[in-house]
Amino acid sequence: MKKLFVLFQFISVVAYSQATLLEPNSISIPKVAANPTCNVAAKGKQIFNTTSNKMLYCNGNNWIDLSGLSLVLPYTATGSNANYLLSITNTGLGKALKTNGGLQFSGIGEGAGKILTSDGSGNATWQGPVAFLATYGGESNMSVGQTSETTIPFSNESYDISNSFSFSTFTAPASGIYHFDATITWSGFFQTNGYARFNLLKNDVIAYGEYQNGEPNPFSQHLSLDIKLNANDTVKLSVFQNSNFDQALTNTGAVNNNGNYMYFSGHLVARQ
Structure with missing residues (x-):
């Protein structure tokens, strides 16, 4: 008789409270057409709004949508994972992420003037x-x-932003396409027979060159080209002349002023 009384008492409480019910294969959450007040006393309660068809819980101030990702802003979290802490996939034709405002990426080598690659x-x-x-x-x-x-x-370095040039040799810090410009000036061949060759060396092997017959007056030779380099490949410049005499390069030019008539420059066009 005592057991029967307890059972009736339990049924009575359930029927009266209209609270969450444990069913064989689910949990029945209270259904409301309009959200009740969410305050400290209601913190932790869950409801299902039949008007918006959304599951909500009270955080002590606001009802938070549980039917999808909903964050109280500003939101900050810290975690550790070998793969991803957040992954978004759009299986349709739209974008996976849209922002109205700037983005900040840190912890991946950021610095003034750098490019996200x-x-x-x-x-x-x-x-x-x-x-x-x-x-x-x-x-x-x-x-x-x-x-x-x-x-x-x-x-004489005017600038070397990546610290990749030393004395006469450029060492590629990364694989990619590089552009080089260079000019040398001969003081004029003593005896005009023969020729001059201006070379670009890649890893100490001539990759490109420019020929010109010797002239009695000062003359210049130029190189301007794009070249593909792997990381740690080296580039330098050399000259060769065949005229039966020693010849001279000049950095003062025809008018004998203190100019820069021999220079070497380069920059990275595109990483690969």
């Missing part, structure tokens, strides 16, 4: 610019022996 897998990092300009390291003429391959010492 992606690798082949879509991983983004901040990468700094690569650019340098150097001139011949002296005002006097530079002797070039007969049939001798001679490296030009461009030792």
Whole structure:
């Protein structure tokens, strides 16, 4: 008789409270057409709004939508995961993410003047610019022996943003397409027979060159080209002349003023 009384008492409480019910395969949440007051006393309660067809819970101040992602702003979270803390996939034709305002990316090598760059897998990092300009390291003429391959010492740096140029050699900090410009000036061939060759060396092997017949007056040779480099490839410039005499490069020019008639510059066009 005592057991029967307890059972009747339990049924009575359930029927009276209209509270959450445990069913065999589900939980029945109270259904309302309009949200009741959400305050500290109601904190933690859950309801189903039949007007909006959304599940909500009270955080002590507001009803929070549980039917999809809903964050109280400003929102900050910290976590650790080898893959992703947040992944958004749009299986339709639209965008996976839209913002009305700026974005900030930190912790991936950020710095003033850097460019956000992606690798082949879509991983983004901040990468700094690569650019340098150097001139011949002296005002006097530079002797070039007969049939001798001679490296030009461009030792006066005007700038070297990536610290990739040293004395006469540029070392690529990253794989990509690079553009180089260079000019040398001969003081004029002693005896005008023969020719001069101006070379760009990639990893100490001549990759490109420019020929010109010797002239008695000062004359210049130029190189301007794009070249593909891998990280740590080197680029330098050299000259070769075949005229049966020693010849000279000049950094003062025809009018004998203190100009920069021999220079070497380069910059990264596109990373790969």
